[in-house]
Amino acid sequence: MVNRKMVMAMLVAVFVVWVSVINVSAVEVQKVNINTASAGELTRLKGIGPGIAARIIAYREKSGLFKKPEDLMQVPGIGQKVFAANQKLIVVEESKPKKK
DSSP, rough: OOOOHHHHHHHHHHHHHHHHHHHHHHTOOOOOETTTTOHHHHHTTTOOOHHHHHHHHHHHHOOOOOOOGGGGGTTOOOHHHHHHTTTTEEEEOOOOOOOO
């Protein structure tokens, strides 16, 4: 017969593993650099489909790199609501030269 201490120890162990899995899942959310992101990467943002992703890339190519995340709202189809939904995921960094 299993005693209560053993059952409690197993429950605590399961709880610790469960909490670890939740923390790893939260870390997996990757930020999107709107200056270098591909169309596929941009569509990970809420409210951004292939059409708006293409507009972001076209805007970036025509107007240059975004200087701050809020500049994304200059792209047609992206307003305050879409920006607010993604604000914590958007980063603006200049692209770094790739090593050969």
